[in-house]
Amino acid sequence: xxxxxxxxxxxxxxxSAGPTETSGRGLTxxxxxxxxxxxxxxxxGKRVWAELELPQQPFTRRQLMTQPHRAAKxxxxxLGGPQPAEFSVS
Numbered sequence: 001x002x003x004x005x006x007x008x009x010x011x012x013x014x015x016s017a018g019p020t021e022t023s024g025r026g027l028t029x030x031x032x033x034x035x036x037x038x039x040x041x042x043x044x045g046k047r048v049w050a051e052l053e054l055p056q057q058p059f060t061r062r063q064l065m066t067q068p069h070r071a072a073k074x075x076x077x078x079l080g081g082p083q084p085a086e087f088s089v090s
Contacts, residue, residue, distance in 0.1 A: 001049060006047075033050070
């Protein structure tokens with residue numbers, strides 16, 4: 001979650017910005033990137049928030065040692081390469 005506190009009580013609203021305008025795209029970007037988002041007033045102004053999905057986390061060292069087949073397969077998929085053939089580690 002990303003949260004911004006702002007001293008202004010003016011709530012954000014969607015605008016249509018032209019190609020040469022330097023503002024007016026914030027809410028459009030938030031809507032495109034966030035799972036959920038919102039805004040609300042508080043005593044000091046407003047709170048604007050967005051929930052973002054985290055990218056898949058890399059394997060831990062323990063997972064690499066205990067699950068080498070899964071790690072190799074995930075790595076090959078991430079690189080866009082062919083799936084590795086089944087193999088065993090001695």
